[in-house]
Amino acid sequence: MKINGYELNLSEEQLDDIINNKMRKVELVSKDFAGYKNLTEGNKKALQHLVAAAKIFDEVAMEQDHEMNLPMKKALEEAAQINTHAAKALKLFTSFHGVEGHNGLDLEPVEIFKGIKGAKGRNFYPSDLGVEEFHNILQRMINEGKIEAVKKILSVRTMVRRDGNDLKAVDYTEYFKDAFSRAANEIEVAAHYTTDEDFKDYLGWQAQALLQNNEDMDMLADKHWAVLQNNNQLEFTLGRESYDDELTPTVYDNPQLMELLNKHNIEVNPKDMLGVRVGIINKQGTDLILKFKEHMPELAKLMPYADSYHQSVSDAGELKQTMVDVDVVALTGDYAQCRGAITTAQNLPNNDKLAIKTGGGRRNAYHRQVRMSGDPERNQKLLERLVAPELHKYFDLEADHLFVIGHENGHSLGPDNDYQRAMGLHKSTVEEEKADVVSIAFMPEYVKAGVIDEETLKKIYTTWVAYRLFLKAQPLEAHRVGELIHFNFLHDNGAFWFDDEHKLHINFDKFHDVIYAMLQETIEVQLSKSSEKAKAFIDKYTKWGKESQYIAKVQNELGVKNYIWIEDNF
Numbered sequence: 001m002k003i004n005g006y007e008l009n010l011s012e013e014q015l016d017d018i019i020n021n022k023m024r025k026v027e028l029v030s031k032d033f034a035g036y037k038n039l040t041e042g043n044k045k046a047l048q049h050l051v052a053a054a055k056i057f058d059e060v061a062m063e064q065d066h067e068m069n070l071p072m073k074k075a076l077e078e079a080a081q082i083n084t085h086a087a088k089a090l091k092l093f094t095s096f097h098g099v100e101g102h103n104g105l106d107l108e109p110v111e112i113f114k115g116i117k118g119a120k121g122r123n124f125y126p127s128d129l130g131v132e133e134f135h136n137i138l139q140r141m142i143n144e145g146k147i148e149a150v151k152k153i154l155s156v157r158t159m160v161r162r163d164g165n166d167l168k169a170v171d172y173t174e175y176f177k178d179a180f181s182r183a184a185n186e187i188e189v190a191a192h193y194t195t196d197e198d199f200k201d202y203l204g205w206q207a208q209a210l211l212q213n214n215e216d217m218d219m220l221a222d223k224h225w226a227v228l229q230n231n232n233q234l235e236f237t238l239g240r241e242s243y244d245d246e247l248t249p250t251v252y253d254n255p256q257l258m259e260l261l262n263k264h265n266i267e268v269n270p271k272d273m274l275g276v277r278v279g280i281i282n283k284q285g286t287d288l289i290l291k292f293k294e295h296m297p298e299l300a301k302l303m304p305y306a307d308s309y310h311q312s313v314s315d316a317g318e319l320k321q322t323m324v325d326v327d328v329v330a331l332t333g334d335y336a337q338c339r340g341a342i343t344t345a346q347n348l349p350n351n352d353k354l355a356i357k358t359g360g361g362r363r364n365a366y367h368r369q370v371r372m373s374g375d376p377e378r379n380q381k382l383l384e385r386l387v388a389p390e391l392h393k394y395f396d397l398e399a400d401h402l403f404v405i406g407h408e409n410g411h412s413l414g415p416d417n418d419y420q421r422a423m424g425l426h427k428s429t430v431e432e433e434k435a436d437v438v439s440i441a442f443m444p445e446y447v448k449a450g451v452i453d454e455e456t457l458k459k460i461y462t463t464w465v466a467y468r469l470f471l472k473a474q475p476l477e478a479h480r481v482g483e484l485i486h487f488n489f490l491h492d493n494g495a496f497w498f499d500d501e502h503k504l505h506i507n508f509d510k511f512h513d514v515i516y517a518m519l520q521e522t523i524e525v526q527l528s529k530s531s532e533k534a535k536a537f538i539d540k541y542t543k544w545g546k547e548s549q550y551i552a553k554v555q556n557e558l559g560v561k562n563y564i565w566i567e568d569n570f
Contacts, residue, residue, distance in 0.1 A: 104340030104562030121247030223360030252424025275334030285325025320361025406439025433482030
């Protein structure tokens with residue numbers, strides 16, 4: 001059937017298969033949740049308005065993602081009222097939060113409509129703008145003296161459109177003026193109701209940032225958010241992440257253009273995709289996470305080549321970073337785009353200008369409802385097929401949570417954003433891979449500190465390999481590519497091996513030395529500030545060998561539920 005002139009790309013039977021067999025539900029908290037009932041009356045009212053603000057950013061993120069998202073959503077909603085095929089397509093659209101996504105298995109995206117594909121620059125740029133034309137226009141505009149215009153084009157927070165033969169950038173606050181104004185109003189009302197004074201102050205800054213064409217205001221709002229650690233019940237995150245823009249980073253691979261940009265002090269910044277998290281802070285879970293925070297200044301000193309670069313840990317040894325465990329009420333915008341995966345935690349903001357220009361820090365937030373949405377029965381079958389019996393006792397998803405804590409902390413350790421940006425298109429892959437390796441490499445330090453014991457360390461090693469590195473398909477996304485790098489490096493260097501029945505065995509005595517060697521190599525790549533070396537590193541360790549192929553085969557035989565439905569209960 002056709003929706004708004006476009007034919008659906010998936011049959012009703014195919015959609016039935018996805019919804020019934022390949023989609024899992026992440027159940028967010030409702031008003032029946034004990035944590036909600038324990039809120040002050042003011043915070044209950046504030047939460048309502050923060051959820052309303054979050055929903056507004058759905059519109060914004062969908063427009064950033066693809067020019068056809070909003071019109072096709074409206075058309076699908078109308079058709080779904082009278083047609084079951086459209087209703088099922090709408091459910092997949094809602095999961096993807098857009099016209100296409102990933103099933104987590106294939107390299108090619110899953111398209112809901114025939115003839116509607118995602119562009120390299122998403123909708124940040126004109127959909128027909130290719131890499132070569134993009135570079136040529138920038139080069140010509142610089143040579144014509146249009147320096148400020150090019151700076152805006154390569155800013156983190158502009159939508160770029162054609163302007164004759166040139167490109168013209170429009171700031172988010174202007175382009176999304178109506179949506180930002182409505183969201184700011186909801187946030188201001190929430191600030192009025194909340195009974196948490198520091199949180200009230202942050203909300204005021206965030207509302208003002210949405211109304212001003214000033215990137216520094218975003219950073220100041222984030223600064224007030226990043227220091228929230230005590231005495232607040234609610235979490236509201238307006239995140240700005242840059243994983244989706246694949247056009248801007250191509251500039252790094254054009255030496256002639258980069259020479260021009262550097263000559264005129266023009267920074268290259270992938271666009272910010274906006275996402276929102278609303279939640280209730282879980283104190284017990286937060287207390288556990290903070291035990292890991294205490295030791296981060298010590299870990300910073302143990303990083304390879306630590307004297308060669310700036311880290312997010314201050315010179316005084318004070319980590320300007322807060323950490324919270326969140327019972328999630330709403331995920332919207334970029335955070336709700338379930339395209340083969342959904343994040344279990346975040347370390348924000350990604351832009352190190354916050355620390356440099358405002359003295360701010362970072363904030364880690366962990367999503368309890370996401371990490372608790374697994375499939376224990378399937379995990380047991382996976383163990384029986386792919387893991388040696390003596391290791392079964394070490395498989396524990398609570399250990400995976402400890403790994404995730406280490407991963408998010410790992411983003412604050414190692415070379416700062418200047419080094420990372422120089423990786424170009426490979427920035428995210430190398431950085432996510434680094435954060436993983438930092439987490440695993442420094443777990444023995446937490447044993448020494450008494451935070452975890454030796455038994456838990458073995459659980460972390462085993463669960464990381466069997467849960468994270470056992471991939472379901474040859475990967476495309478940055479986190480998954482990093483996991484394939486880990487798999488090959490550790491396997492090639494004897495940290496683990498497979499017997500004749502393809503069962504995993506781990507050399508616990510050798511594991512740490514191998515992972516630390518990997519950390520050293522990763523940091524060397526980041527310090528090189530070379531996209532070519534980053535590519536060579538990735539290419540070296542992303543072979544898809546027979547063990548990876550066999551693991552993927554087993555994963556698929558057991559059934560993979562990588563399509564994700566977020567159940568909004570609030």
